[in-house]
Amino acid sequence: MVQGKSGTLSYKSRKLVAKDKSEWIRVEGTHEPIISREIWDTVVSLDMKRVRKSPAAKTDGSIFSGLLYCADCGFKMRYHAERRKYSDGHTALFKSFICGNYGRSGKTACFIHSIYEDALIEVVLQDIREKARYAEYDRERLAAQIVRIKEKEKHSRLASYEQELKATASRITELEKLMQNLYEDKCTGVVPPTVFQTLMQKYETERAQKAAALPELEQKVRTQLEVRQEADRWTDIIRRYTEITELDEAILFALVDRIEIGETKRFGTTRVCDVKVFYRYVGNVDDVVTQEGREAG
Numbered sequence: 006m007v008q009g010k011s012g013t014l015s016y017k018s019r020k021l022v023a024k025d026k027s028e029w030i031r032v033e034g035t036h037e038p039i040i041s042r043e044i045w046d047t048v049v050s051l052d053m054k055r056v057r058k059s060p061a062a063k064t065d066g067s068i069f070s071g072l073l074y075c076a077d078c079g080f081k082m083r084y085h086a087e088r089r090k091y092s093d094g095h096t097a098l099f100k101s102f103i104c105g106n107y108g109r110s111g112k113t114a115c116f117i118h119s120i121y122e123d124a125l126i127e128v129v130l131q132d133i134r135e136k137a138r139y140a141e142y143d144r145e146r147l148a149a150q151i152v153r154i155k156e157k158e159k160h161s162r163l164a165s166y167e168q169e170l171k172a173t174a175s176r177i178t179e180l181e182k183l184m185q186n187l188y189e190d191k192c193t194g195v196v197p198p199t200v201f202q203t204l205m206q207k208y209e210t211e212r213a214q215k216a217a218a219l220p221e222l223e224q225k226v227r228t229q230l231e232v233r234q235e236a237d238r239w240t241d242i243i244r245r246y247t248e249i250t251e252l253d254e255a256i257l258f259a260l261v262d263r264i265e266i267g268e269t270k271r272f273g274t275t276r277v278c279d280v281k282v283f284y285r286y287v288g289n290v291d292d293v294v295t296q297e298g299r300e301a302g
């Protein structure tokens with residue numbers, strides 16, 4: 006129970022002012038507590054910790070919420086938090102994820118794909134740092150490599166589309182000039198009317214075909230240019246994170262589109278699990294970085 010949170014400055018004044026917290030009259034234990042003192046203290050200290058660590062963090066749940074998918078079945082990962090008590094009395098919160106499909110339907114649906122949030126944070130931080138260092142080392146080259154691989158995936162090349170677009174546009178201009186000349190020749194009597202008819206039709210057919218193909222070509226060139234811009238944008242953003250040591254929701258939001266969690270494999274006492282980070286703008290670029298590493302080494 007707290008009283009005296011505000012008061013007048015003097016008996017002559019009627020204006021209420023807020024008093025300093027130290028001046029409040031506080032009487033502990035006047036009410037039956039709704040939650041135990043112990044739980045309250047734990048919650049408060051957790052809150053303090055969270056606020057200090059990352060202002061953007063959620064009040065509950067994981068910073069990865071909504072980002073994780075099972076690599077095998079594509080289901081969203083299910084979040085699980087568990088407070089464990091140790092023999093010496095201290096407790097710790099374990100945050101983990103499992104495949105949502107497995108969580109719902111069990112072994113027949115998928116493997117468990119379980120991973121602790123702590124472990125995932127380390128893996129993702131390392132992934133970000135690795136890519137950031139490549140970008141920092143030679144940004145242009147990395148962006149070019151990303152474009153090359155993306156074009157390969159789409160079986161397309163900006164250069165060839167640009168060339169085709171140029172050729173088509175110049176052929177259209179050429180045909181229009183031919184038609185104009187043909188018309189003048191007909192008027193001066195150089196070309197007989199029947200020849201004029203045939204040729205004019207031929208030119209017009211080709212011109213119409215080429216003109217119809219233009220929008221699609223332009224669209225392809227635009228799309229490919231976007232791939233380049235996005236590779237540039239991503240390399241520009243990621244290279245600021247070479248020394249990143251802490252992860253929060255804001256950083257994940259800025260950088261990551263989704264993360265795929267592979268099945269855990271055991272090698273003796275070590276658990277190994279494939280984590281694939283898909284970044285905003287460029288998706289997964291592990292192949293690019295691996296290839297670069299191989300060429301450099």
Ligand SMILES: [Zn+2]
Nearest residue numbers: 075078104115
């Ligand atoms: Zn699954």
